[in-house]
Amino acid sequence: MISVLLADDQALVRAGFRMILKAEPGIEVAGEAADGAEAVTAARELAPDVVLMDVRMPGMDGIEATRRIVGADRGTRVLVLTTFDLDEYVYEALRAGASGFLLKDAPENQLLAGIRIVAEGGSLFAPAVTRRLIERFAGPTHTQPPLALDALTPRELEVLGLVARGLSNAEIAGKLVVSEHTVKTHVAHVLQKLDLRDRVQAVVLAYEAGVVRPGAA
Numbered sequence: 259m260i261s262v263l264l265a266d267d268q269a270l271v272r273a274g275f276r277m278i279l280k281a282e283p284g285i286e287v288a289g290e291a292a293d294g295a296e297a298v299t300a301a302r303e304l305a306p307d308v309v310l311m312d313v314r315m316p317g318m319d320g321i322e323a324t325r326r327i328v329g330a331d332r333g334t335r336v337l338v339l340t341t342f343d344l345d346e347y348v349y350e351a352l353r354a355g356a357s358g359f360l361l362k363d364a365p366e367n368q369l370l371a372g373i374r375i376v377a378e379g380g381s382l383f384a385p386a387v388t389r390r391l392i393e394r395f396a397g398p399t400h401t402q403p404p405l406a407l408d409a410l411t412p413r414e415l416e417v418l419g420l421v422a423r424g425l426s427n428a429e430i431a432g433k434l435v436v437s438e439h440t441v442k443t444h445v446a447h448v449l450q451k452l453d454l455r456d457r458v459q460a461v462v463l464a465y466e467a468g469v470v471r472p473g474a475a
Contacts, residue, residue: 260377261288265297266312278366294318301327301334307377309336313347321350328355337376349391358382381456409451417444422464
């Protein structure tokens with residue numbers, strides 16, 4: 259059973275999501291929160307599998323709440339709900355550790371599928387969409403590249419760059435003339451060495467560390 263916490267400042271929105279989830283086998287609503295602070299407290303007390311998180315809430319917003327929930331490292335994953343699919347809030351949510359985002363008016367089947375994907379450890383971001391977000395909103399960074407990058411082999415660094423450019427495993431395999439299984443192994447090693455949860459975090463790190471630059475082909 260997948261437990262879900264609903265975090266939105268609009269009671270009617272929460273009620274709508276509750277009705278949808280209540281009718282879906284294998285998913286239950288663990289609780290609700292009307293702002294970010296309530297979401298953090300509820301996540302700590304209820305330990306839900308997934309938080310449906312509105313980013314724009316009074317007081318503590320969904321971005322800070324996401325950062326705190328993910329930082330607590332209790333296995334709860336955050337699926338961000340937004341009105342616009344390409345805005346700075348979604349980018350900041352990526353950096354805060356969200357595992358995916360959906361438009362608030364997404365069809366029910368997309369919402370339910372998204373919850374299951376995120377609950378199973380997946381990421382609800384197409385790499386190309388993540389790249390567009392980062393290219394649009396990522397400013398120049400003044401921090402040094404993570405020392406962990408030194409632990410990557412030249413091929414792993416190359417794979418990281420291709421992941422950041424939005425290529426799928428199959429496309430990377432074709433470009434490097436290796437098997438898709440080999441690419442999956444390289445990606446797994448990159449995530450492990452850099453202590454990253456998923457490909458989305460890898461894309462963000464690659465841009466912010468200068469492995470690739472916005473606009474790179």
